[in-house]
Amino acid sequence: MPAKYPQIIWAAALTPLVILSSSxxxxxxxxxxxxxxxxxxxxxxxxxxxxxxxYQAEQFAAAVKVLQQAVQAFRTEGNTLHQAQxxxxxxxxxxxxxQWTPATQAIAESxxxxxxxxxxxxxxxxxxxSLNTQGHLQLAQGQAEKALExxxxxxxxxxxxxxxxxxxxxQINQVQALKALGLYRRALTSxxxxxxxxxxxxxxxxxxxxxxxxxxxxxxxxDLPQSETVLRESxxxxxxxxxxxxESAALLSLGNTSRAxxxxxxxxxxxxxxxxxxxxxxxxxxxxxxxxxLLLETQQLSDAQALLPEIQSLLTQIPLSRxxxxxxxxxxxxxxxxxxxxxxxxxxxxxxVQQCATGEVREKTQELSSVPSWSEIGQLxxxxxxxxRTLQDQRAEAQALGYLGGLYQQTQQWSDAQKLTEQALLLxxxxxxxxxxxxxxxxxxxxxxxxxxxxxxxxxxxxxxxSLKALRNDLVGIxxxxxxxxxxxxxxxxxxxxxxxxxxxxxxxxxNLAQARxxxxxxxxxxxxxxxxxxCLDTQPVQIDQVDQAAAVIxxxxxxxxxxxxxxxxxxxxxxxATPLSANRVESIVEGLRQTVFTQTSRRxxxxxxxxxxxxxxxxxxxxxxxxxxxxxxxxxxAMRNIPMAALYDGKQYLVEKYSIALTPxxxxxxxxxxARERLKALTAGLTEARESFAALPNVKLELEQIQSEVPxxxxxxxxxxxxxxxxxxxxxxxPVVHLATHGQFSSKAEETFILSWDSAIDVNQLNTILRSRGxxxxxxxxxxxxxxxxTVAGDKRAALGLAGMAVRAGARSTLATLWSxxxxxxxxxxxxxxQEYANTSVTKAEALRRAQQTLLKDPKYEHPYFWAAYVxxxxxx
Numbered sequence: 001m002p003a004k005y006p007q008i009i010w011a012a013a014l015t016p017l018v019i020l021s022s023s024x025x026x027x028x029x030x031x032x033x034x035x036x037x038x039x040x041x042x043x044x045x046x047x048x049x050x051x052x053x054x055y056q057a058e059q060f061a062a063a064v065k066v067l068q069q070a071v072q073a074f075r076t077e078g079n080t081l082h083q084a085q086x087x088x089x090x091x092x093x094x095x096x097x098x099q100w101t102p103a104t105q106a107i108a109e110s111x112x113x114x115x116x117x118x119x120x121x122x123x124x125x126x127x128x129x130s131l132n133t134q135g136h137l138q139l140a141q142g143q144a145e146k147a148l149e150x151x152x153x154x155x156x157x158x159x160x161x162x163x164x165x166x167x168x169x170x171q172i173n174q175v176q177a178l179k180a181l182g183l184y185r186r187a188l189t190s191x192x193x194x195x196x197x198x199x200x201x202x203x204x205x206x207x208x209x210x211x212x213x214x215x216x217x218x219x220x221x222x223d224l225p226q227s228e229t230v231l232r233e234s235x236x237x238x239x240x241x242x243x244x245x246x247e248s249a250a251l252l253s254l255g256n257t258s259r260a261x262x263x264x265x266x267x268x269x270x271x272x273x274x275x276x277x278x279x280x281x282x283x284x285x286x287x288x289x290x291x292x293x294l295l296l297e298t299q300q301l302s303d304a305q306a307l308l309p310e311i312q313s314l315l316t317q318i319p320l321s322r323x324x325x326x327x328x329x330x331x332x333x334x335x336x337x338x339x340x341x342x343x344x345x346x347x348x349x350x351x352x353v354q355q356c357a358t359g360e361v362r363e364k365t366q367e368l369s370s371v372p373s374w375s376e377i378g379q380l381x382x383x384x385x386x387x388x389r390t391l392q393d394q395r396a397e398a399q400a401l402g403y404l405g406g407l408y409q410q411t412q413q414w415s416d417a418q419k420l421t422e423q424a425l426l427l428x429x430x431x432x433x434x435x436x437x438x439x440x441x442x443x444x445x446x447x448x449x450x451x452x453x454x455x456x457x458x459x460x461x462x463x464x465x466x467s468l469k470a471l472r473n474d475l476v477g478i479x480x481x482x483x484x485x486x487x488x489x490x491x492x493x494x495x496x497x498x499x500x501x502x503x504x505x506x507x508x509x510x511x512n513l514a515q516a517r518x519x520x521x522x523x524x525x526x527x528x529x530x531x532x533x534x535x536c537l538d539t540q541p542v543q544i545d546q547v548d549q550a551a552a553v554i555x556x557x558x559x560x561x562x563x564x565x566x567x568x569x570x571x572x573x574x575x576x577x578a579t580p581l582s583a584n585r586v587e588s589i590v591e592g593l594r595q596t597v598f599t600q601t602s603r604r605x606x607x608x609x610x611x612x613x614x615x616x617x618x619x620x621x622x623x624x625x626x627x628x629x630x631x632x633x634x635x636x637x638x639a640m641r642n643i644p645m646a647a648l649y650d651g652k653q654y655l656v657e658k659y660s661i662a663l664t665p666x667x668x669x670x671x672x673x674x675x676a677r678e679r680l681k682a683l684t685a686g687l688t689e690a691r692e693s694f695a696a697l698p699n700v701k702l703e704l705e706q707i708q709s710e711v712p713x714x715x716x717x718x719x720x721x722x723x724x725x726x727x728x729x730x731x732x733x734x735x736p737v738v739h740l741a742t743h744g745q746f747s748s749k750a751e752e753t754f755i756l757s758w759d760s761a762i763d764v765n766q767l768n769t770i771l772r773s774r775g776x777x778x779x780x781x782x783x784x785x786x787x788x789x790x791x792t793v794a795g796d797k798r799a800a801l802g803l804a805g806m807a808v809r810a811g812a813r814s815t816l817a818t819l820w821s822x823x824x825x826x827x828x829x830x831x832x833x834x835x836q837e838y839a840n841t842s843v844t845k846a847e848a849l850r851r852a853q854q855t856l857l858k859d860p861k862y863e864h865p866y867f868w869a870a871y872v873x874x875x876x877x878x
Contacts, residue, residue, distance in 0.1 A: 044073035048086050055093055058321035061392030063093045081126060084113040088130045095137055096322075098395055098431035107134045121161070128157040128166055135173055144180035151177060164201070168194060168210050172217055179221045183769075191218065195230060208237035208246045212253055219257045222751055227257045248278035252287050259294065268294050281317040288314065289330045296337045304338060305371070320387060325396040328384040332403055335377050342371060351439045351489070352406035378407050395436065398427035402440045409447060418447050438467035442493050445500075454500060461497035465519060468493060468526065486530045494523035499559050502566075502576060513574040517566050520555055521666035524635065524804075528665060531805045532750050532765070542667040544568050544633070548878060551631040552624060553667065556616055558583050558638045567620050569627050577619045587797070590639045597647060598820065600866045609649040609865075612640075617648060617655065624659075631660040631846050631877055635667070641800030642792055644819060644869035646853060654865070656853050660846035662877035665804045670876055677841040678736075682707060683729050685716035686741030691756055694743040697789055699824035703741050706832030710839055711737070722759045723770070731773045736783035738771065738812070741827075744790035746802030746817075753802035755787060764806050772811040784838075784845060785812035788831060791821040807874035814845055814875035826867045830856055846877035 047070035054063035067090040074083035087110035094103035110130045114123055131154035138147035151173045158166035171194045178187035194214055201207040211234035218227035231254045238246035255270030271294065274287035288311050295304035311331060318324040336352055381404040388397035405420030421444045428437035445460035468490060501516040502508050508516075544553050555566040563586050566576045593608035617624075617632075624632070632655070634645050645663070646656035655661065664670060684707055686700040704715050714733060716725060721742070730738065744755035753764040762770070774780045787806070792799035800819065807815035816834075818827075833855045837848035849871060856862040 041073060041077050041079065044070050044077065044079070044082065044086075047073060048082065048089065051086070051089060051093075055089065055096075057319065058096075058323055059391055060093050060096045060322070064090065064097070067093060080113050081123060084110040084123075084130065085126045087113070088126065088133050091133050091137065095140060096395075097393070098433050100137075100141060100432065103137055107137060124157055124161045125163065125166075128154050128161070128163065128170075131157060132166070132170060132173065135170075135177070139173075139177055139180065144177045148174055148177035148181065164203075165206050165210070168197060168206070169213070171197075172210070172213050175217055175221070187221070191223075191226070199233065204237050204241040205243075205246075208234050208241065208243070208250065211237065212246070212250050215250075215257070216253055219253070219260060224257055224261045224751070228254065228261070231257060244278045245280060245283065248274045248280070248283045248287065251277065252283070252290070255287070255290060259290075264294060264298055268298075281314050282323060285311065285314045285318055285323075285327050289327060289334070292331070292334045293337070296334055296341065299341065301338065301341060304334075308372075320390065322391065322393055322396050325384045325388050325391070325393065325400060328380045328387075329396075329399050329403055332377055332380050332384075332407075335372055335380075338371060351443050352403055374407060374411055378404065381407060394427045394431050395433055398424045398431075398433065398436050398440070400424075401427065402436065402443065405440070406443060409443070409450075414447060414451050418444065418451075421447060434467040434470045438464045438471065438493065439489075441467060442496075445496070449500065454503075458497070458500050461493065461500060462515070464493050465497060465522060469522065486527065490526060490530070491523065494519050494526075495557075495559055498557055498564070502557075502564050502578070508576060510573055513566060513576055516557075516564075516576075517555055517568070517574065520557055520566075520635065520637070521668050524665040525668060527801065528805050528808055531748070531801055532809065540668060542670055544570070544667060547667070547670060547876075548631060550628060551633055551877070552620075552627070552629045553633045553635060554616060554620075555635045556637050556640055558586050558640070563615055565616055565619070569620075569623060570629065572623075572627065575620070579615050581615075587639045590643055591797075593643050593647075597644065597865050597869065600864050605647070605865065606649055609647050609654075610651060612643070613648040613650050613655065618650070621650070629659065631662060631844070633662045633664055633667075633877065635664060636800075639797045641804065642797065642819065644865065644872065646871075647865040647869040654857070654869075656850055656869075657857070660844065660850045660877065661873070662846045663804075663872055663874045665808060665874075669808055680711040680737060680835070680839050681735040682711050682713040682737040682739055682835075683716075683733055683735050684708070684713045684739040684741070685721040685726060685757075687718055687721060687743070687756065687758065689718055691743075691758065692761075694756055697741070697743070697824045699828045700741045700789070703788065703824065703828035703831050704739075706828055707739060707835050710832065710835040713739075719758055721757050723757050723762055723766070726757060726762075727770045727773055730770055730782075734774060734780045736781075737786070738782055738784075739786040739788065739831075741786075741788045741831075743821075744787060745793055746790060746799050746806065747793045748796050748798035748801045750802070750805065752793065753806060755790065764802065764809065767806070768809040768811065782810070782812035783814065785810050785815045786831070787815065787817040788827050789821055789824065790817055792819050803872070804874060812875070814873060814877065816845070816849065816871065816873050818870040819872060820870045822867060822870050826856060826862050829859075829862070830868065830871065844878050846873055849873050 047066050051063045051067035051070055054060070054066060067086055070086040071083055071090060074080075074086055087106045091103045091106035091110065094100075094106060107130060111127075111134065114127045114130060131150050135147040135150035135154060138144075138150060151170045155167050155170035155174070158164075158170060171190060175187050175190050175194070178190060191214070194210075198207055198210045198214065201210065211230050215227045215231035215234055218224075218230060231250055235247065235250040235254065238250050251270045251274035255267045255274060258264075258267035258270060268291060271287045271291035275284050275291070278284060288307060292304055292307050292311060295301075295307065315324070315327060315331070318327060333352070381400050384400035385397060385404065388394075388400055401420050402424035405417045405424060408414075408417035408420060421440050425437060425440040425444060428434075428440060441460050441464035445457045445464060448454075448457035448460055497519050498516045501512040501519070544551055549570050552570065553568040555568075557564040557566065560583050561580065563579045563581050564576060565578070566574060568574055589608055589611055593605055593612060596602065596605035596608060599605075632645075636645075641663075645661050646654060648655040684704045686697070686704050687694075688696060688698055688700045690696040701717065704713070704717065707713055708715060714729060714735070716729065740755055742756050745753065747753045750764050754761040755767060756762075771782060771785065785807075790803075792803065803815075803817055803819075806817070830852045834848050834852040837843050837851045838845060840848075843851075853868040853871065856868040862868060
């Protein structure tokens, strides 16, 4: 499989009608550049215009100096209106430089000057601009709720003055804030409203730029089919108005969306068209750099090399700007990947190499000429460093210096590599750029480890993990620069830290074990947030003894060269053990178990089930019995999430015959306190008839009837089970159990994780909205969500991530679901038994499931694990 594209992918500028940050898109600043009265001081006006020009040329340090002079000139002459406007621009520039404190001060002063005059018509355009800028700043700092309120005020203000462009921009901005808040239905409603407005817009310029902005936002929040549709409409509008600049920008955006959809040939075609329709070197370089990285991703090395001279020529035509610096860094990223494909990477130990490492290294079947040397690549970066210093752009300088440090690491010049990396890190920390800082903390950790400084390396890795935690909002979609591959550019940081902490089994201290456990839990949280592309989880560390003194927690951790296991036993110190196996071998055995357990007439699964048992359970089996453990809670890693722990086999018994079993993405995600158990009531819904491409489930009716015989239930069957009816029933009936017997699937992608109702597929985000519609009152919380006919997507090694994500976001304390679609008659039998057991208030959910599974296991018709092992309980097991 080709590598995911990890490097910065150039995004088309959203609209020429706005002043837009190149590092915090696609939030629209919606700033009109004139509105300047004839009475203003000509010199001050000239200064402000000069500052705007510097801003648009990405010469931010120069823009700051000039705009500060403009602010002072307007202040001296008492021109409040234009002082406020200059402060608005100044805040935007500070945001580009990552200087959040002066950015906040500048926009606060702008609004303070404007508020007393907010009813004056001449002040309203500047007020709207400043409100938009404030919303921009608030979202960048993770204050999504405040940003939403601010953009609503901005839209209202733009409407008062009849500024359609500003109003549309503010509405598009609101979608980002709604998404960050997890308000997906409202975000969808807003998107549809904006789309309708833009489709009817007669002004082609507003239409093409507005639709492009909307399409880019849709791409960022993960709605790729809608993004493609809207961007195509933007392209048509641009072609009608005969605007090569807008046409190229739309094609570039379409290429990025196609690439995100893995339609790589389409993406390549769009990038080529974006290059051909424009004469702008700035636009050409963006499209060609994206094209180059895609050619390398798809291993079209000869074509990639043929494109290099044109890119190198274009670089000389780009004026001094952040784009000039970033273009060189972008080119270096691709050249490094080219060298890796050609087998010229000597040290697999730097973030600059890790970005390319998931692709299969190409067998060298032909000799490619003119592959740039390390020295030539270094010269590109040295030029980028010098340009960044000339611009006084610390962000760009930090990027270039860090890559230069990685290059020195390639040539094993350890001392120089460390010095450059430390310089880059210091700059990144100075401007609070955690997205850059974590990379160089990671690189420094690798350098320190390579030179034998293990404890310092651990400290640097720990700093990198802390920086990643600080990045929670940016990592999940607000900033397109950070849409790197999670598996390539985030996950390795956590795993390499754990590997260092546990590298010596004989000397791993309790402190190291606790830190390794916490790092794996933090990785689980980060992975689920990346799945949803929103920072949605409020986590608190929880000790297992606080939850259940008869439970053990087992953390399998898949590392490159071994499988580590950390075990937490009641009132015992942490312990760990390791099995020397490559990650590929672990995945092979795990996949073998998953595949063979499907064959109902075969026992070929037993060797696989026994081997995984030996890895995870056998080393601690005696201690589990000695400490009186009744429940084993697994915090599973990677592909292990796709297999049933209940079916692990010790040679005589399945694990479920001895222990209740539960899964959790991490103890941090648990609500540890059990609710008071009362008589069960349930809301049940299901489909027996075939819908869309899904087969009928005739025994669902029997399943719901059996549940109703055990617990009082409100039943929604077939036509009654619509999306709106489900939401209304959840909202009006505060029952503790919601049971959905319907087709569904779990995927590693949120947009492909859904359940099926009569009228539509309900994706994981919509289900979250429905299940949380009764409010956040803990007493009204859903105690148990049951999804009894879902399955993980075949061939998706991380499909069970969708199950974990569903469980975490559903608003239920526990979720009972299936890893594969089981015989609906067996399901009906198991569910009836489960509710009979769970109706006993002294029986935990995990124990009720164990007893129900054992009932099937003892039935000769259903003794094969295919029938009973698929059911997993995720979340609180009490």
